[in-house]
Amino acid sequence: MDLQEAWKKLDKSKFKVPLPDEHEINLRKKSHHPVKKLIQYFQLGLAFCLLFEAAFIFLAIALPQPIVKIFLVILVALYVFFFVLNYRILKNIETLYKLDNDIKSTLQNIYHSTTSLLAFQRKAALFIYPICGTAGFLMGLSVQRDALALIQRPSVLIILIITLVILTPLAHLLAKWLENISYNKYLRQLKDIIRQLDEPS
Secondary structure (H helix, E strand, O other): OHHHHHHHHHHHHHHHOOOHHHHHHHHHHOOOOHHHHHHHHHHHHHHHHHHHHHHHHHHHHHOOOHHHHHHHHHHHHHHHHHHHHHHHHHHHHHHHOOOOOOHHHHHHHHHHHHHHHHHHHHHHHHHHHHHHHHHHHHHHHOOOOOHHHHHOOHHHHHHHHHHHHHHHHHHHHHHHHHHHHHHHHHHHHHHHHHHHHHOOO
């Protein structure tokens, strides 16, 4: 009877916490592993970043008014900065994503580097949204009139400020929602794997 109970406990403990070797197999073979999904989302984000950069460059060339060009060039520079930043994090994750490293420290490094980057981007975006909104506002003004002359009118400036006050928090909430259904879903899974590796086997 004691032998049967001991066997049941051993059997349960074997499946309670996946062994490092099992995680290594998952890292190697399963495309739905959270680290693999994070890499895919970083790659997708970089593709969208390039798409927006191409659109801003095209508009900066096509639109004639200097003030519009200035804001578009600022946006291009910001997107280049974030592209490089995300690319470096992606390459760091891909470098860590090797089976000859310690699995626990690898997952921890990937988790912390990703969460740190996302936190930085959320804060930086609060300054970028007004620039994007102003650029869009000026492009709308420049369709038929002189945007620089119009933006100097108090009434137009007040409309711009009200627009930015409304759109900035909405854009921030939308970005957080998109982050939650993409990166955060797999970050939670990754954190759960790390927690299981911390538990005694």
